[in-house]
Amino acid sequence: MTAGAGVVIVGASLAGLTTAEGLRNEGYSGAITLIGEEDRDPYNRPPLSKQVLAGTWSVDQTTMRDAEQLESLGVRHLRAHRASTVDVNARTVTANGAVVPYEHLVAATGVVARTLPNSRGVRGINSLRTVDDALTLQRDLAGAGQVAVVGASVLGCEIASAARSAGHGVTLIGRSDALRFGRNGNHLSPMIADLLHENDVRMRMGVEVIEVQGRHSVSGLRLSDGSVIPADVVVAAIGCVPAVDWLSDTGIDISDGVLCDANGVAAPGVYAVGDVARWLDPLTGEAHRIEHQATAIERAHAVARLIVTGESTPPIASFFWSELFGNRILVHGRLAPDLPLTPLTGSIGDRRFVAATIRSGRPTGLVGWNMPREFRQERARVIEQAAQHHPHPAVEAAAN
Amino acid sequence: MKISVDTAACIGAGQCALVAGELFDQDDDGIVMLLDDQPTEAQYAIARRAASLCPARAITVTESA
Numbered sequence A: 001m002t003a004g005a006g007v008v009i010v011g012a013s014l015a016g017l018t019t020a021e022g023l024r025n026e027g028y029s030g031a032i033t034l035i036g037e038e039d040r041d042p043y044n045r046p047p048l049s050k051q052v053l054a055g056t057w058s059v060d061q062t063t064m065r066d067a068e069q070l071e072s073l074g075v076r077h078l079r080a081h082r083a084s085t086v087d088v089n090a091r092t093v094t095a096n097g098a099v100v101p102y103e104h105l106v107a108a109t110g111v112v113a114r115t116l117p118n119s120r121g122v123r124g125i126n127s128l129r130t131v132d133d134a135l136t137l138q139r140d141l142a143g144a145g146q147v148a149v150v151g152a153s154v155l156g157c158e159i160a161s162a163a164r165s166a167g168h169g170v171t172l173i174g175r176s177d178a179l180r181f182g183r184n185g186n187h188l189s190p191m192i193a194d195l196l197h198e199n200d201v202r203m204r205m206g207v208e209v210i211e212v213q214g215r216h217s218v219s220g221l222r223l224s225d226g227s228v229i230p231a232d233v234v235v236a237a238i239g240c241v242p243a244v245d246w247l248s249d250t251g252i253d254i255s256d257g258v259l260c261d262a263n264g265v266a267a268p269g270v271y272a273v274g275d276v277a278r279w280l281d282p283l284t285g286e287a288h289r290i291e292h293q294a295t296a297i298e299r300a301h302a303v304a305r306l307i308v309t310g311e312s313t314p315p316i317a318s319f320f321w322s323e324l325f326g327n328r329i330l331v332h333g334r335l336a337p338d339l340p341l342t343p344l345t346g347s348i349g350d351r352r353f354v355a356a357t358i359r360s361g362r363p364t365g366l367v368g369w370n371m372p373r374e375f376r377q378e379r380a381r382v383i384e385q386a387a388q389h390h391p392h393p394a395v396e397a398a399a400n
Numbered sequence B: 001m002k003i004s005v006d007t008a009a010c011i012g013a014g015q016c017a018l019v020a021g022e023l024f025d026q027d028d029d030g031i032v033m034l035l036d037d038q039p040t041e042a043q044y045a046i047a048r049r050a051a052s053l054c055p056a057r058a059i060t061v062t063e064s065a
Helices: A014-025 A047-054 A067-072 A131-141 A153-165 A189-199 A291-310 A371-388 B014-020 B041-053
Strands: A007-010 A032-035 A075-079 A081-088 A092-095 A097-102 A104-107 A111-113 A146-150 A168-176 A201-205 A209-213 A220-223 A228-230 A235-236 A239-240 A259-260 A265-267 A271-272 A277-280 A288-289 A319-324 A327-333 A340-346 A352-359 A362-369 B002-005 B023-027 B032-034 B058-060
Touching: A007 A092, A007 B058, A014 A032, A014 A291, A014 B041, A047 A131, A047 A153, A047 A340, A067 A075, A131 A235, A131 A362, A146 A220, A146 A228, A153 A168, A153 A189, A153 A201, A153 A235, A153 A319, A189 A201, A189 A319, A189 B041, A228 A319, A271 A277, A271 A291, A291 A319, A291 B041, A327 A371, A340 A371, A352 A371, A362 A371, A371 B023, B002 B032, B014 B023, B014 B041, B041 B058
Parallel strands: A007 A032, A007 A104, A032 A075, A104 A271, A146 A168, A146 A235, A168 A201, A259 A277
Antiparallel strands: A081 A092, A092 A097, A111 A239, A209 A220, A220 A228, A265 A271, A277 A288, A319 A327, A327 A362, A340 A352, A352 A362, B002 B058, B023 B032
């Protein structure tokens, strides 16, 4: 691999930074340029909705690598640069007017939080995606009484848990009838709902927000059933939109993130990692975006390996975790909606268990609740079994 | 090579113990327990892999012992 234009990574969050680190781990000696929209050192997002929101960490503790550490890694970091266009024939990316040539381009631009309609400029309406979001939310929460969290997802539940633990009155509002916890059907919904109830989080499920009330500062939310939830602070966790505008006119399918083959290749010399990436799953033939940190890390290493050595990496089962009111919840793979949840260790009633959905004798997904060690041991067995079942996974390039 | 862990940053995902069980274990809360801070040369690769997979970036591997 010659140095030349080297690797240009667009997006300086976890997936982008890990790709840079992975390239160096694999022995890459060429130029690496990291283009980031925010004027900050790369930072880790999960603590924003956990330690930072709970007030146990300062924002600085989320920094993954400072300027000096990036320099020692041999990475040029273009802060506060927003990529606007890519020329795949000339192999250049344009950011803030600068035209940066590349040999390999890695898309790691992530996703942008959706906002509540007609809420722009209203004080007290928040999302939680960036450090700036976290700082604004902290400021708004100081002195707030009633908090409304919109979106009954993992993130929504975590924000509700952190806000309630900090002593605020919290209402969680969800459009679906049950809590959604990743792509795991409703297996965990009743257990998480019980946890929220016990901790006095009010839940309003099966309703939509119709109107944000309050002129300059929010005072409440009117719901589709006609009721009004009073709130001095609203946090919207209503999903995200992939940041792909800059890849328009490249011919790459960006209808839902960046479509890639099973190795993360979107087009010749173009790859995608992290939340923006939609990789083909060779076992199902479907392509999904997976907004999990562990997946972002593993795929970044896989793309780095592919760029440096040309070797592909077997598909990686998804894995994520959450912490709600002190309960540590870990999920590997996917709990199948059509199968019962079978306890493997511990007791579901005691909130200490490892359980799985099992198809043809093999777990499709695994959940650990307050048994992290036993969960990891079961997880090792599941990974081992899967490797035996698919010793040579069919990793084939997609149509591009 | 020298390994150090930051138990205050650890979030108990268990990635380290999964890929390098000879070097890392977890306590009952899932928090990392370092079993050996000076891996043998044969363990260098799994030590690096454990550090690179840690979602909390709580593992530091110093190459020059």
